[in-house]
Amino acid sequence: MTNLELYINAFVEGLGIDEDQVEGLAFQGVPEWDSVGHMTLVAAIEDAFDIVLDTDDIITFDSFEKGKEILKKYEVEI
Secondary structure, rough: OOOOHHHHHHHHHHHHOOHHHHHOOOOOOOOOOOHHHHHHHHHHHHHHHHOOOHHHHHOOOOOOHHHHHHHOOOOOOO
16 A cells, blocks of 8 residues: 555544545544544544654644645655
8 A cells, every 4th residue: 555545644634524625625624523533634644654753743734735745844746
């Protein structure tokens, strides 16, 4: 599985949404991405890439695209 597939799957599994909803998604763009869903999504991403996100990164992670930028800091290329 590619890093992009892992990343998309983290959204699907973490938020319980369909894959076609992921691209371009932003925080609170779907009801599932609320504050609780955010932490579930963060956990899914951390598990998928075997990393631990810093608190600042968790706070600024507010969209599908921003998450890709943040992952670069952890040497994860999407």
